[in-house]
Amino acid sequence: MHEPLKPKTMNKRIFLLGYLLSICINACAWDILQAVGSRSAALGRCSVALCDFWSIQNNPAGIASYDNISIGISYENRFLLNELSYKNIAFLNPLKIGVIGISASQFGFRNYNENVISLAFAREFAPFLKIGLKLDYLFFRYSNEYDNIHSATFEIGISSQITENILIATYIFNPINVKIHENNKVPVIMRIGFSYYVNNDFMIISEIEENFEDNLSFRIGLEYIPIKKIFIRTGLQLNPALFTFGLGYNHKRYEIDISAQMSNILGASLQCSFIINIDNKNYQ
Numbered sequence: 001m002h003e004p005l006k007p008k009t010m011n012k013r014i015f016l017l018g019y020l021l022s023i024c025i026n027a028c029a030w031d032i033l034q035a036v037g038s039r040s041a042a043l044g045r046c047s048v049a050l051c052d053f054w055s056i057q058n059n060p061a062g063i064a065s066y067d068n069i070s071i072g073i074s075y076e077n078r079f080l081l082n083e084l085s086y087k088n089i090a091f092l093n094p095l096k097i098g099v100i101g102i103s104a105s106q107f108g109f110r111n112y113n114e115n116v117i118s119l120a121f122a123r124e125f126a127p128f129l130k131i132g133l134k135l136d137y138l139f140f141r142y143s144n145e146y147d148n149i150h151s152a153t154f155e156i157g158i159s160s161q162i163t164e165n166i167l168i169a170t171y172i173f174n175p176i177n178v179k180i181h182e183n184n185k186v187p188v189i190m191r192i193g194f195s196y197y198v199n200n201d202f203m204i205i206s207e208i209e210e211n212f213e214d215n216l217s218f219r220i221g222l223e224y225i226p227i228k229k230i231f232i233r234t235g236l237q238l239n240p241a242l243f244t245f246g247l248g249y250n251h252k253r254y255e256i257d258i259s260a261q262m263s264n265i266l267g268a269s270l271q272c273s274f275i276i277n278i279d280n281k282n283y284q
Helices: 007-025 038-042
Strands: 068-077 085-095 098-109 112-126 129-141 149-161 166-173 179-181 189-199 202-211 216-227 230-238 242-251 254-263 267-280
Touching: 038 230, 038 242, 038 254, 038 267, 149 179
Parallel strands: none
Antiparallel strands: 068 085, 068 267, 085 098, 098 112, 112 129, 129 149, 149 166, 166 189, 189 202, 202 216, 216 230, 230 242, 242 254, 254 267
């Protein structure tokens, strides 16, 4: 005989049911389009002005100067509910003409999930001009009682190192405003931001995101290296309000990052990401 659910657990399940019902009523929510990677999650979800492995998901221009053959995985337990899990896997391969990558993401659980499979290419034309393009196949899966929804679109990003310490970047998802049908829209998302390295050990990053289905979201984050290979990060997002914190460890051929995001309404979300540099030129 099953034990009755505790009040806190029951409240979470009630929230989950309401959350999924709101998705069904308001069509596709596309929660899968949030920034990926524990580094970004710890920096108040700032992502557009980062140039790292998970730029393949967040702003493809950021992988243009990536020089390692690498594979990475990321997992987020959103609001500590397995039904709201967010899973990602990606692979990057630098070539003479640029950097290519493939990635796959899934948000949700068996009876309801959002999925994206992508192919990305980025090239550095000059230190002040990096451009990335990503093609996306999206599908939105309900239980067997409902039809699945499929669509395709693309993303484009531009990154510019305007000084030795300052980088600015912009990114847009679905610029052609693809629509599945009248009541199911794929959102148009635009981000613009900058990163500023005060010195080799301290970075400030900030961005604004415009989701044309919602209001503007402002984000800011700080990254500090107290000891070589150890990273401490924190950040803040407004609308919706989130406080974030995380740690990172970079050891030659692998990178580990963990983060926590706190919402005063919905509670905590935890995330972990792991990257393996299969052919790491920086350590040869």
